[in-house]
Amino acid sequence: MRRALQLAALGAGRTSPNPLVGAVVLDAAGQLVGEGYHARAGDAHAEVGALAQAGERARGGTLVVTLEPCCHQGRTPPCSAAVIAAGVARVVVAMADPNPLVAGGGLARLRAAGIEVITGVAEAEALALNRAFVHRISSGRPLGILKWAMSLDGRTALPNGASQWISGPAARAWVHRLRAEVDAVIVGGGTLRADDPLLTSRGRRDPEPLRVVVSRSLDLPASAQLWDSAVAATLVAHGPEAPPEACERLDRLGVERLPLAACEPRELLAALGQRGCNQVLWECGPDLAAAALRQGCVQLIAAVIAPKLLGGVAARTPLGDLGLLAMEAVVPWDGVALRRLGPDLLWQLGHPSGKDQP
Numbered sequence: 001m002r003r004a005l006q007l008a009a010l011g012a013g014r015t016s017p018n019p020l021v022g023a024v025v026l027d028a029a030g031q032l033v034g035e036g037y038h039a040r041a042g043d044a045h046a047e048v049g050a051l052a053q054a055g056e057r058a059r060g061g062t063l064v065v066t067l068e069p070c071c072h073q074g075r076t077p078p079c080s081a082a083v084i085a086a087g088v089a090r091v092v093v094a095m096a097d098p099n100p101l102v103a104g105g106g107l108a109r110l111r112a113a114g115i116e117v118i119t120g121v122a123e124a125e126a127l128a129l130n131r132a133f134v135h136r137i138s139s140g141r142p143l144g145i146l147k148w149a150m151s152l153d154g155r156t157a158l159p160n161g162a163s164q165w166i167s168g169p170a171a172r173a174w175v176h177r178l179r180a181e182v183d184a185v186i187v188g189g190g191t192l193r194a195d196d197p198l199l200t201s202r203g204r205r206d207p208e209p210l211r212v213v214v215s216r217s218l219d220l221p222a223s224a225q226l227w228d229s230a231v232a233a234t235l236v237a238h239g240p241e242a243p244p245e246a247c248e249r250l251d252r253l254g255v256e257r258l259p260l261a262a263c264e265p266r267e268l269l270a271a272l273g274q275r276g277c278n279q280v281l282w283e284c285g286p287d288l289a290a291a292a293l294r295q296g297c298v299q300l301i302a303a304v305i306a307p308k309l310l311g312g313v314a315a316r317t318p319l320g321d322l323g324l325l326a327m328e329a330v331v332p333w334d335g336v337a338l339r340r341l342g343p344d345l346l347w348q349l350g351h352p353s354g355k356d357q358p
Contacts, residue, residue, distance in 0.1 A: 003064075094125070136277070145281045156316045184212050188287070189214070289319050333350065
């Protein structure tokens, strides 16, 4: 099962709206005869790939898979039918599929066909691997990661606004790898105006993640790296107060717009969830970051801390006002990992409730 989990992780960032799934096949003697993983949405599922590799040696053997085989017709035929046709005697599953279209139906179909089914093997590891998928299925919104880089004294820019570069090359390369694992990277209009970011993985995945700009009034520059759709797709979310002429300007540039009834993080993530995004990365300024936190749109924090002192009473910090008035109301986030990235430190934190917010 741990080998199947390793295989599943190879699809990180490319399978949405589907989960990450890996599978291995053992023949009747217990020898490994097939491996597979779901590489991207629309491609063959893990079970199908592993069974195809095993061929006739799968008959009477065991399929080990990280997620319950599906039982519905999507872009590809149901995997449970392929498993039954392959003639395996046993299926070992890490976790049930929370998707209402499956939700135990795949396991029931296998058992009805006379196949022995074992569940719950390495379930915790499988749930952690597919945390984003499970969160979207249960909440309707993608899991949110909030990332920032700051100095040792908690500044994200000098008093004059200069911010490139606080962190070093190793930390920036890590951010590019992180972007390759998410479906969308989100910034606000202020970040676009100040930094003119590219927001890509620098070629670490194809296609690049969707680049999302949140701007109520569409006060955005006429020229920006994000407007180049040849590099990656860009989506601009705005509120009903956006001027028609600003909307028309984006339309002429060929940039997709997403009108929201309320230009807020929660509404944006609901729309991205409907588009099949499992996981998003917030790389935004302090006000939008604080709003995302207040509205339950952040489940993980990745804070890069550089050994530098920027100073300045008016210098920018990672977060705006969270509305806290007493220290008793401040809840510490759970430390998930602390590691070095060159001279910088990366502190990864999970939501303090111990579970994803609804």
